[in-house]
Amino acid sequence: MKRGPAVAVAAILAVELAYILWTTLPEFVPQPGCILCMDAFVMSPLPWLWMGFAVLLFLNAAAVLLRKRFAIVLGFLTQTVILVGLARNLSQEIGWSLSEGTSWSGLASWYPDLLFTVFALCAVVGPAITLLVVMITTVTTPNFRFARVAALLLGGQLVALVSAALMSFPAAFRGCDYTGPGAIIVGDSPGSCPDFANLDFGRLFVLAIPSATILLLVCIGVWRGRDRALSAGIVWQAILALVLIVMGATLWDEPNQNYWYERFPIGTSPRFVADALLLVVVAPTLAALFAARSWRRVRAAGPSPTAAATH
16 A cells, blocks of 8 residues: 555544534534534434544544555545445435525525535545555556547536536526516615625535546546546446435426426436436446556556577
8 A cells, every 4th residue: 555645534534524523423412502502413314424533533543644555445445435425415415406496586405405415426435445456556558549539428427517507506596686587685785695605606606616627637637547546437427326315315306396397398307317317327327437547557667578588
């Protein structure tokens, strides 16, 4: 196990650990003047499960730094748990976007949450799993023809993701100057912002731009036949496949609770679209990535057997 990837994985695990502690520890502190808060908290197992998972992440990071073999298996386990949770969150946020109307001013709550989930997948879980895959695989000489086909397919996915984000933004945003149907008017001032309006565009750019940049770098690396980029592309498609499977299993398709059917027929349920994308998008891209990577192994440095025999 090489030191560089091990340190990188440990750093990612430390970030995940810090985030879990930051979001979970406040639940252990009772509110001022609340007498029965701790009693109610003791009955809830979820914070304790998160703390147990935080301990597991800490042990995983320590084992990776010590370069123990079981740390790789433990790393795949911890990242899979986080990946399944993020896939569920992403499906839930997309479900909210399909079921909510336009009765707000500012940004809908699901939009920043969706971008944060994508950011966590691209910047944290994806790199962690990619580094773990690199640790257990051998270096190969790529087939550049298949690599460039895979790069074009990945680039098409990136363009589709950016386009979907841009098209969904107007559905999630109602600015202070919006006075049309669904606008919330404060007092007698049409178009004024309510107190709860969330117009922090900086946070959206912080979440969206790094995710798109990481995926763009993967596309460029695959085009150039970089071994780690090919591994990252395979991980990208594996994560996308899991997300689509979860979406196909959990998205509601009831017309009275889904604004999808205002523009598309009932037969094109979002869950059916998610299942179709597995065959139309993920499967060909994975095939091209595996064909590009599993071409032939790189020979170790040293004289060939034929050259050695001549001497």
